[in-house]
Amino acid sequence: MPRYRFQIAxxxxxIEDHEGIELAHRAAxxxxxxxxxxxxxxxxxxxGCVDLTMRIExxxxxxxxxxxxxxxxxxxxxxxPARRRA
Numbered sequence: 656m657p658r659y660r661f662q663i664a665x666x667x668x669x670i671e672d673h674e675g676i677e678l679a680h681r682a683a684x685x686x687x688x689x690x691x692x693x694x695x696x697x698x699x700x701x702x703g704c705v706d707l708t709m710r711i712e713x714x715x716x717x718x719x720x721x722x723x724x725x726x727x728x729x730x731x732x733x734x735x736p737a738r739r740r741a
Contacts, residue, residue: 658716659684661691665709675716684713685722692729 660675661684678684688711699705713722 659687660714661688662712662714663709664712665695666706675714681713681721685724688713688722688724689729692724692726696726696729
């Protein structure tokens with residue numbers, strides 16, 4: 656399985672992902688990034704400090720950027736079903 660890294664740009668900082676995770680395909684990596692971004696946005700809303708410039712750059716094992724997820728993609732209706740809470 657390919658390994659993907661997720662570099663987060665948030666509040667003027669870049670948070671590097673040095674390990675990444677193995678996922679079956681690029682679509683799974685995009686879904687992972689969007690779910691993570693939604694979770695971060697939800698936490699920001701709870702704290703009252705939303706950064707709508709946040710983005711997550713998805714990088715394949717070879718170092719190539721294959722997708723950039725932004726807040727618009729994360730908030731788009733119908734992108735994917737919401738996660739169930741335990």
